[in-house]
Amino acid sequence: MNSHSDHTLHFEAVNSRNRAEVEHLEVFADQSGFIESVTQCLQEADKLELWRPVGIYDRGMLIGFAMYGYFPEPAPGQVWLDRLLIDKKYQGKGYGKRVVLALLDRLRTEYSCDTIYLSVYETNSHAIHLYQQIGFHFNGEYDTNGEHVMVYAF
DSSP: OOOOOOTTEEEEEOOTTTHHHHHTOOOOGGGGGGSOOHHHHHHHHHHOTTEEEEEEEETTEEEEEEEEEEEOSSTTOEEEEEEEEEOGGGTTSSHHHHHHHHHHHHHHHHHTOSEEEEEEOTTOHHHHHHHHHHTOEEEEEEOTTSOEEEEEEO
């Protein structure tokens, strides 16, 4: 198995202990249209147990947030890396690629899947470039918000 393990990065489920800190993560103003606020994401996760929100930590330092889940419909179901942000204080430090690779490992292990889906706005060129570098490709589909769907196959 081709593991991208990164020994300083780890993920912790968002819970009552770390939720307030996670909700204070921010992106730059010009990025705010690309992702819902962490508070909005967590409210969605509160309503739908399929979502798994996690804080992203480098050693003990909270640097970002991700939310993912397995959706059984339509069969055979899909694993989605739906939300991902690196706090604006930690952007430009090489975390994006490291975090995505570590998340791919986590999702592959957690769900025993061979394909990961995500969606991205076509104007989010920085994210698209990052995902393409890692091996995601567009599959020609759109999600319910009109975002382009990208797929990663192990």
